[in-house]
Each structure stands twice: as C-alpha cells, then as structure tokens.
Amino acid sequence: MTEVIDVIVIGAGPAGMAAASWLQSRGVRTLVLEERPEPGGNVHAGALHGPFGASDLLGKEYAKGAAAAREFARGPVSVCHGCSIHRVDGNTVTFSQGGELRRVAAARLIVATGAMERPMPFPGWELPGVMGAGAFQLLMKQSGLVPGVDYVLAGTGPLLLLVACQLLALGSRPVAILDTNAASPFMAGARHAAAMAASPAAVWKGLGYLARIRRAGVRVIDKVVALAAEGSDSVETLRYWRRDGSMGALPAGLVLCNEGVIPNIHLTLALQCRHSWNEAQTCMAPVVDAHGETTRNGTFVAGDAAGILGAEAAPLSAMLAAAKIALDLGRITAEEADRETRAAQAALARQRRFRAFLDAAYRPGIAAVHPIADETLICRCEEVSAGALRQAVRDGALGPTQAKMFTRCGMGPCQGRICGSAMTRILSEATGESPGRIGNRNVRFPLKPLSLEELASGPDAEQADHEIIS
C-alpha cells in the first residue's frame, strides 16, 4: 500500500524546512525527503554535529541558520533522512532509504533541491586536490577541517570571499586569491545604487569581506582569464593567465574554486517541467509562476532551485508556495493566504533587487565568458573533452541528446549534473544557437544509480515500469 499524504517536500535546506514547518503548523500532512543525515541544506550543513554549529566563528548568519536547523530537527515535521529520490510517477514519489525502496503519494510536490556550485571547467580541474570552494566549505562546516597544504582560491563572487574570510578566521591563509570576475562590481554598484541603498546590511557584509581580506594581506590576483591545474596524481601547480597577457604559476596542493551557484535542476528536468535560460544568472532555471508552481500541475519549486536568490530569500519563496498549496487544498482562505504572504512578498522583492546587483557585479569568467581549451574535460564521469564535443557538432550533432550519443558526454553516474551547463555553453558557441534554444540534457529516472537488490525490494516493482506518467 502506498501511503498518501498532502505534501512531499524534497530537500531540507532553508526553503524545504520553511515550507514544511509552515504547512505542518496548519495541519497539512507533510513529509520531507532529504539525502543528508541532517537538515540545513548546504548553506547550514553541520548544524547538528559540526564543530561550529553553536559558535560565531563562521559568521553570525551561519550560527543563526544552524540554530534554525536544530530547532527544525526537534520540531514536529516528519523527515526521512539519508534517502534519495528514485523516481516520480504522477503524484507518487519512490525513494531509496537504507537500501530499500519506499513509496509515498501526495497531492502536491515541493522541489527544494537548492543550488549547486556552477561547474567551471579548466584543464586539470579533475585532478585530486581541485574542488569546489563550496564543497570545501561543507567539509569545514561538517568536520572543522582546514587545508593541510598550500592552497589557492580561484573564482569570483560572494561565496568565494566568504570562504576566504572563514578560513582566515580559523587561522588558515591561502597562497593567493585568483579573481576570475568578468564584470566590475563598482560599475554594477553605480547602476544598482537604489537596490544597494535598500539593502545596507548586505552591502556592509560584502565590504566587510573585502576589508578582512585586504587587512590580512592576502595576495589577490585579478583579471584572470584562464586557469590550468597541473600535477601527476594530484594538483601541484596552478597556472593562470591574465587579461594583459601575463601569466604566472602558484604552488598549490589544493585549489578551491567557485564562480557562484546555479539552480539544482536535475529533478525538475526529470519531471519535464519547462525550463528557460536566465541570461542575468547565466544558467537554466525552471519556469515558475508567482507562487513557484511549475508547468507541471501541482509541482512547486521553492528556494534557489527556481533561480538563485540566496538563503535569506529561500524561506520567503517557500512561504508563497506553501500558502498557495494550503489555499488549493482548502486549508486556508484567500484572505488568509494574502495576509500571511504580504510581508514575504515585499521582502522577496527587495531580495530580488539586491540579487540583480550581485548578478551584474560578478560574472563567471571561466564558466561563461573566456574560451574553454579543447583539452578541458567537460564530462568528468565519461572523460569527454571540450574538443570531443566540438567535434561532435562538426559531425552533425545539433543538441545535447545527439552530442551525448556521439560522445557519451553525460552518460556516467552523475547523469549530466556536472557537465550539463558547460555542454549547453559549448554547443551554443559551436552551433551559433542561443543557450535557450540548445536547451538541457534529457533526464530520465532513476535519478541515481541503484542496485538490482534495491529495485527488487521496491513496492510492486513490476507495476512501476508500466505506470502511465500523468
């Protein structure tokens, strides 16, 4: 028997927690599915067991978010931790937990899968020792680890600056920060002066990061247009090229790179929601209405999975989705929904204006602007290079599906999660079509590789294959 509830929320980050808590408090039967052992998402990872959950060392915002995640964990919302979504058929979600498949059906689905780091492929980025700065930040938050070798930060945007400041606070110091920004924050600031005046705290936060880095005397190398990691079994040297044609090399046993984050759209792609190209954020995002409802009826997206607005905005968009669902299910009146969401609407509008400044201030140079060298691995799983993808276009591949068949790009275990955005860019450049026209990879269930044993353990395993997807 499939359990039937009101709402399934996928992801227990800031958006998922907020949506579920709000719905639960209004008597809407809600279940949260989360891959990690703890709530908090990426941004507040390590809230329960990490060493900084109850300190200000990583900043006041992390401390506040971690406290909220701990409160959520003590609260009444049912959460399945350590589970991964296997498939969604109609309104039924099948997920794997502890080596077994379970199935739950719900009237509405909220996708709160958050963001992932924007992949920024450069030659050697697959070498051990090169990792996302956000990935490293998770390791720091969960385990209290700092680099044990010389390291370099490379990329652009607020997250990279925040990680640099957190490392300095922990007594760790990078060899250098390589700034790959293809925009000018000061010119963007002049154009978005009104948005900045409306969000003074956010502006001070950013200026505080820059001041902290300058005070510490960390070497910042700007106008970097190309990177290459070199080493035999792991990275030893990070080579860089600057806009004026100069180049240099830095010793680095670790390279922590980040050019911002993009929506994690793997699930909404699999659900065949319509997606569109967001030029300001240089990424694909699901098309949603004012409440976060996608083109798939009854499926909502809350938080960064619908477009990057950050952790402060995530609970606000989650609230709008939750209120619309409560209204649809007849649990609140239109007046109540309106009253409850009015403040969130206004706050969200302010967040959007400030985000427009951030989008203009930080443009991902490596991922979106400067040329990608032919030898760069695009698909890390199947080890397909940018050159191989370009050859596929010359051989007649017009879009992601054909390029995938020609090269195996996106056919490994990650199923295109990492190479997807770079593949869209390369095909767009090679064909002259816009990224929006090139579109996304096709994603099919199962969403993650699972064993035959798990498959056989599933509820009516045979029937699942024959179900018609509504």
Place this chain on the structure above:
Amino acid sequence: MNDRPLHATPQRVWFRRADGTGTAASWLTVTVDGVPVRVREGDSVAAAVLLAGNKVYRRTLVGNRPRNPFCWMGVCFDCLVEIDGVANRQGCLVAAREGMRICRQTGLPELEAMQEND
C-alpha cells in the same frame, strides 16, 4: 592494527582539524581499507577517507585516473566508495558510524601499488 593492508600506500595530508574543533566532539572509529581511522561524529565517509591520508581517493573506471571528491553535495559522484560491502555509495552524503568498513574503489590493489610506487 592486525588488518593493515598488504599494499602499503604513500600517505598524504589533505586537510587538518582547525584548532579547537576536536575538544567537545565525540569520536568514533571506522576502517578505511582495513586501517583504523578515528573520526569525529558528524564526519562523512568521504572525510574519513581523506583523513586516512590516502594519496588517491578512487580511480575512474573509464581512464583509471585518480579522483577526489569534488562537489561534496551529492552531485558529482567522484566520492564513490564501498561502505560495509556495498559498492558505489556517495561517501560525501553518508555519515561515518562506529565500526563502519570503508574500502576505496581504486582497482586492483596490485595495480594500485605499482602505480603509486612509480
């Protein structure tokens, strides 16, 4: 340490604990390729493998190339590892538990020893 693997591999430091982060923690022991490693409660399996000081986290099946975890959020699958006999688990998403048996997926031990002694 009776169960030290036959192929002793070169060690390498990737990360260290930040000062003061170990004091109030509860600790547990897992094995990585048979070698006991003490980790903090809340550490992921992937963190345990890196803390064990292995030079290589895993090798790819396609090109036999070395890889470390890259995304730490369940997206890239570069942290695939065997946990308690189940292969291809995402080590970054699983919390280490007392007594957990973790094995790296680096291909044949003999081959690995040859490669790492090059």
